[in-house]
Amino acid sequence: MITANYIQRVNDYCHQQKLKLTPNRAAVLAILHKQNAPLSAYDVLAELQQQQPKTKPPTVYRALEFLIQHHFIQHIESTSRYLVSQQQESFAPHPLLICTDCKSVTQMNLSSELKLELDHFAGQQGFSLHPQSYEFQGLCASCQPRQSA
Amino acid sequence: MITANYIQRVNDYCHQQKLKLTPNRAAVLAILHKQNAPLSAYDVLAELQQQQPKTKPPTVYRALEFLIQHHFIQHIESTSRYLVSQQQESFAPHPLLICTDCKSVTQMNLSSELKLELDHFAGQQGFSLHPQSYEFQGLCASCQPRQSA
């Protein structure tokens, strides 16, 4: 989706939900959407400074915090990067498959059955999982060791 | 287990595996084992400096790297802390349940059935998961919101 249209959709959603998508927040979200790749906070800062040179780190971090809280983006803990959440029916984070070789990140949809089993499992320890905030590390399709022929 | 005994066991294991548990590495592992809680690299550094005041960050990070590689400890990505892995049959990391409220960390054992399902699921995207390096966030038993009576 074109970034401008995407931002418009988020803006509409925010109106419905009584959230304020301020210019700063929209700018940060637009940068992440345009790149469509995991960016560091300082990558975002550098982009934002193209538009508003006096921008300082707290401005970026505050915007990121808002966008994370409302599930427009997710924070990749293992790489300190930020990524726009794929939008399906609604705004929500997705479990991630992170390749430890090429660092690629794939957003996936866990089957609801598997989610239930994970919830059940955590429940045995008295734990209730936050939905879908998991990061799985491994090797992506391109980085699998080759079979010897 | 008493830390000295634990270190002895790790040392024996390292001999078997032709790994070198040097004094630095043993000291870092002992600190983590004694505290038995997630510590930051700089927490470890401060402890180590009690014994060897000239210690610098790279010394700690190098020891941590070795200990992680060989599964004696695990790195908690979401909090930048390091934790001794529970030892069962062998040395291996455990999936973690991390409470986002009180920050407590519980090492768990995923059923082998659930592991298979996760592997199968990731496999559908062509992904092969590194075993057991998962962090799940949620609320622990003590931090569950109370039911209204």
Place this chain on the structure above:
DNA sequence: ACGACCAATGTTATAATGTAACGCTCAAAT
């Protein structure tokens, strides 16, 4: 309209976490 309030932002400074690079040492291998 007026002032009180409050969320968002600006601004300065610093904290916390992690690494690059280079050279030394010592034990093992040849």
Place this chain on the structure above:
DNA sequence: ATTTGAGCGTTACATTATAACATTGGTCGT
């Protein structure tokens, strides 16, 4: 005995994130 290389010491720096306080600008009650 020389070579080699892993481990480590050391300096300097890079990267990620936050504390603290001042300022702005809109909303609400009166």
